Amino acid sequence: VEVAPELTDLICEKCGSRMVLRVGRFGKFAACPNYPSCKNTKSLTENEEEVKREPVYAPFRCEKCGAQMVLRTGRYGSFYACTGFPSCTFTKQKTQEADVKCPRCGGKLLTRYSRSHIPFYSCENYPQCQFSSWDKPTEEVCPKCGKTLFIKKSKKQLYCRNRTCDYTRPMPSEDAGEAGDGENKV
Numbered sequence: 001v002e003v004a005p006e007l008t009d010l011i012c013e014k015c016g017s018r019m020v021l022r023v024g025r026f027g028k029f030a031a032c033p034n035y036p037s038c039k040n041t042k043s044l045t046e047n048e049e050e051v052k053r054e055p056v057y058a059p060f061r062c063e064k065c066g067a068q069m070v071l072r073t074g075r076y077g078s079f080y081a082c083t084g085f086p087s088c089t090f091t092k093q094k095t096q097e098a099d100v101k102c103p104r105c106g107g108k109l110l111t112r113y114s115r116s117h118i119p120f121y122s123c124e125n126y127p128q129c130q131f132s133s134w135d136k137p138t139e140e141v142c143p144k145c146g147k148t149l150f151i152k153k154s155k156k157q158l159y160c161r162n163r164t165c166d167y168t169r170p171m172p173s174e175d176a177g178e179a180g181d182g183e184n185k186v
Contacts, residue, residue, distance in 0.1 A: 005020035005021065005022070005033065006020060006021040007019075007020055007021075008020065008021055008030050010030050010042060012032040012034075012038060012040045013040065014032065014038050014040045015032060015034050015037075015038045015040070017032055017033055017034055017038070018033070019031060019032055019033070019040075019042065020032075020033045021044075022041075026043075027043075027044070028044045029041050029042060029043055029044055030042045030044055055070045055071070056070065056071040057069065057070055057071075058070065058071065058080045058092075062082040062083075062084065062088060062090050063090060063092075064082070064088055064090040065082060065084050065087075065088040065090070067082050067083050067084040067088060068082075068083045069081065069082060069083070069092065070083050071094070076113075076115050076117075077094070077113055077117065078094040079091050079092065079093050079094055080092045080093075080094060093112060093113075095110040095111060095112050096110065096111040097109070097110060097111070098110065098111050098121055098136070098137075100136075100137050100138060100139055100148075102123040102124075102125070102129060102131050103131065103137055103147070103148040104123065104129050104130075104131045105123060105125055105128075105129040105131070107123050107124050107125040107129060108123075108124045109121050109122070109123060109124070109131075109137065110122055110123070110124050118134070120132060120133065120134050121133045121134075121135075121136055121137060133150065133161075135150040135151055135152050135153065135159075135161075136150065136151045136153075137149075137150050137151075138150065138151060138158065140158065142160040142162065142165055142167050143167065144160065144165050144167045145160060145162050145164070145165040145167070147160055147161065147162045147165065148160075148161070149167075151171065156170065156171045157169060157170050157171055158170075158171060
């Protein structure tokens with residue numbers, strides 16, 4: 001048994017048809033009834049009103065054409081795209097600055113995300129500096145060799161990445177002054 005789609009008050013900008021209400025994995029949306037020839041969709045709020053998103057502009061310009069860059073969201077997360085699309089297809093991954101410097105060149109370290117949304121750390125001077133690490137570098141230096149110490153997330157310890165040095169130590173706990181786990185035991 002096929003149920004007739006619920007019509008909305010929205011009109012498709014591409015073909016002029018009245019859009020229909022659909023439900024997807026991210027909630028309700030308005031879709032063109034002429035799918036697959038017209039693939040236009042619009043996001044809807046809970047009360048079935050169109051979501052109007054103001055563009056978020058980047059503080060920098062496109063490296064290829066000089067146009068304004070705008071924040072977009074895709075299947076691998078947020079990224080900056082050129083407003084001159086489709087004539088300019090330049091994109092740049094959204095990054096965050098880490099609070100430490102690059103151990104190789106002294107530049108800023110950026111926190112980036114892989115396709116599987118796992119954070120990694122790399123230098124802003126890529127491709128001149130090829131530094132990249134899954135483990136976060138710290139400001140601390142190794143007492144044995146003087147190189148940068150890294151935080152190994154899986155074992156919660158600090159370690160030296162120098163192959164000739166085997167220095168490791170447990171991470172300093174934030175609640176070292178407290179005894180126990182805070183529960184009263186009788």
